[in-house]
Amino acid sequence: MFRNTNFGKIGKVLLGVVAICAIMLLIAFSTDSFSSNRCKKIEINIKNADEQFFLNKHDVENLVTRNGSDQLVGKLYEKIDLREIEQRVLRNRQIKSCQVFRGVEGTLNVDIEQHIPIARILMPDGREDVYVDADGSFFPLSDRYSARILLLSGEYFRNLSSLKTKRQEKNLQFINFINEDSFLKAQFTQLDIDTNGDINIVPLVGNHIIEFGEPTNIENRLNRLKIFYNQILPVKGWDSFSSVSVKYDGQIVCK
Structure with a gap:
């Protein structure tokens, strides 16, 4: 003798499982795309670079990495002190302001403004x-x-x-x-x-x-x-x- 199968209930359960999986995939994707555990590259933006030519991106990268002695690319973000990098860059007195922050896909963003x-x-x-x-x-x-x-x-x-x-x-x-x-x-x-x-x-x-x-x-x-x-x-x-x-x-x- 066959029992009646409640397809509606099964459908709801499957739908719930699919929704949970979708949420987990979204979280995993967001985590991977927005904040990689390691620095993948350094992106430098110099405000008013067309007005003054005191510094170029290579100069700023040397400040960020201590002339290459602090290799940030490949380094775990938990071991990177963003505030300390800002202070390091600001030791160059031709720079008016500096902001260092994590961007998408593991990018380390460095935004600076020169004095005019x-x-x-x-x-x-x-x-x-x-x-x-x-x-x-x-x-x-x-x-x-x-x-x-x-x-x-x-x-x-x-x-x-x-x-x-x-x-x-x-x-x-x-x-x-x-x-x-x-x-x-x-x-x-x-x-x-x-x-x-x-x-x-x-x-x-x-x-x-x-x-x-x-x-x-x-x-x-x-x-x-x-x-x-x-x-x-x-x-x-x-x-x-x-x-x-x-x-x-x-x-x-x-x-």
């Missing part, structure tokens, strides 16, 4: 010249690439380690203002700043020195300088004056 210089400081105290970025951070020059930017000089920079204090905000604002104006950026080559913070500007064309004074009322003074270059010099001649001052409000004093 806005000026070069000619140190008056025997130290090596440095670049300064828009945040006021100093960082060293490069043997590979020399940025063609505004020069800064003068006793104001003696013993300074950055331009990040409240006192220097106006100087950074002034430098950025020049760099954002195509005419001024092309015409001004050097700012010499004395201990009191007064600025003298050395232009590219002409034999004159521009007395600017402290970096206050910046836009008004620079507009007066544009009047000098656009209206006075074409009439008087580029070599007619040895000095020009816009230090005093509402005046252009030429000598």
Whole structure:
């Protein structure tokens, strides 16, 4: 005598088994594809690489691997200290930020950002010249690439380690203002700043020195300088004056 077979119940059981197997396969696939137990390759991304050429991917890889002495490829991730690698890379002071993280398929991702210089400081105290970025951070020059930017000089920079204090905000604002104006950026080559913070500007064309004074009322003074270059010099001649001052409000004093 044959018993009735409950195909519906069997179907539900089989469906459950298939679902469990599918979930296990998905977990296994995700684990294998997203986080391999070993580092398979190093992927380096340099932000703003087209703007500055202080570093290339080979330089960064040397920092990451200690010039090859720390072979990360093939190494278990549990033995790789990502935070320590970030600190290792940041010892190069031309690098502004670094993030190291595990990517898909066992890739070790290294994302870095270079400092962007806005000026070069000619140190008056025997130290090596440095670049300064828009945040006021100093960082060293490069043997590979020399940025063609505004020069800064003068006793104001003696013993300074950055331009990040409240006192220097106006100087950074002034430098950025020049760099954002195509005419001024092309015409001004050097700012010499004395201990009191007064600025003298050395232009590219002409034999004159521009007395600017402290970096206050910046836009008004620079507009007066544009009047000098656009209206006075074409009439008087580029070599007619040895000095020009816009230090005093509402005046252009030429000598």
